[in-house]
Amino acid sequence: MTHSNSCLNPMPQLILLSILMSFCQIASADPQVLGWQETVYFTDEQLFAEAKIDTGADHSSLHALNIEPFEKNDQAWVRFELLGQKTLERPVLKNSVIKAKTALQAASVRPVIALQLCFAGQKRVVQFNLVNRQHLKVPVLIGRADMPKGWLVNPHQTHLVSTDCRL
Numbered sequence: 766m767t768h769s770n771s772c773l774n775p776m777p778q779l780i781l782l783s784i785l786m787s788f789c790q791i792a793s794a795d796p797q798v799l800g801w802q803e804t805v806y807f808t809d810e811q812l813f814a815e816a817k818i819d820t821g822a823d824h825s826s827l828h829a830l831n832i833e834p835f836e837k838n839d840q841a842w843v844r845f846e847l848l849g850q851k852t853l854e855r856p857v858l859k860n861s862v863i864k865a866k867t868a869l870q871a872a873s874v875r876p877v878i879a880l881q882l883c884f885a886g887q888k889r890v891v892q893f894n895l896v897n898r899q900h901l902k903v904p905v906l907i908g909r910a911d912m913p914k915g916w917l918v919n920p921h922q923t924h925l926v927s928t929d930c931r932l
Contacts, residue, residue, distance in 0.1 A: 796917050797913065797915070797916045797917070798916065798918070798919050798922075798925055799885065799912070799913075799917070799918045799919070800918075800925040800926075801817065801818055801920045801922070802816065802817055802818065802903060802923040802924065803815075803818055803907075803923070803924060803925070804924060805882045805883065805907070806882060806883040806884075806928040806930070807847070807880055807881070808881045808882060808888060810847060812847065812848060812851065814828075814904050814905045816884070816903060816904075816906065817902075817903040817905070817907070818907050818912065818918050819906050819907065819908055820909055820912075820918055822909065824861065824877075824894060824910055824911075825891050825892065825893045825905070825906055825907050825908045826875075826893060826895075826905070826906040827847070827880070827894070827895055827898075827906075828896070828897065828899065828901075828904035829845040829847060829848075829895040829896065829897065830849050831844070832844075832845045832876065832895050832897075834857070834876065840856055840857075841857040841876075842855065842856050843855060843876045843878060845895055847880075848904050849899075855879070857876045857877065857878060858877045858878060858879060860874050860875065861876075863875060863894070873896075875894035875896050876895050877892050877893065877894050878892070878893060879892050880893060884907070885913050885927070886927045886929060886930060887913060887930060888930045889911070891907070892911075
């Protein structure tokens with residue numbers, strides 16, 4: 766008479782051991798950490814700005830004034846004052862519908878443009894929806910989609926990373 770005894774079969778133990786070793790490797794790696802607020806550098810425009818790192822936001826937003834849509838070569842473009850400092854013109858990649866925060870507000874439609882910035886020592890092209898953020902303390906919001914992959918956010922600290930992208 767033969768019967769199977771799981772203690773004699775090493776496969777379940779090997780699988781569990783493999784999973785535990787993987788977890789230990791991940792836990793022991795030193796993750797990069799962002800503060801809840803960081804400085805970003807818009808490389809083409811040569812402007813620094815403060816940015817809120819918002820894990821609760823899907824996408825990034827940028828403070829812009831005098832947002833004026835227009836057409837150029839049969840394509841949607843937008844003219845705006847970046848951070849109230851420089852007037853720029855950029856093609857509209859899409860329009861983003863932003864849900865209302867309360868029942869008394871209506872959803873808003875915002876143009877989305879792309880700008881290159883230096884953030885956490887990396888140059889990256891970020892898609893920003895344009896909105897007047899004058900009433901907010903920080904003019905740039907970096908959402909989850911534009912955060913460096915694998916980084917953590919420390920909600921108790923600020924300015925933990927460099928804006929130097931010469932690396």
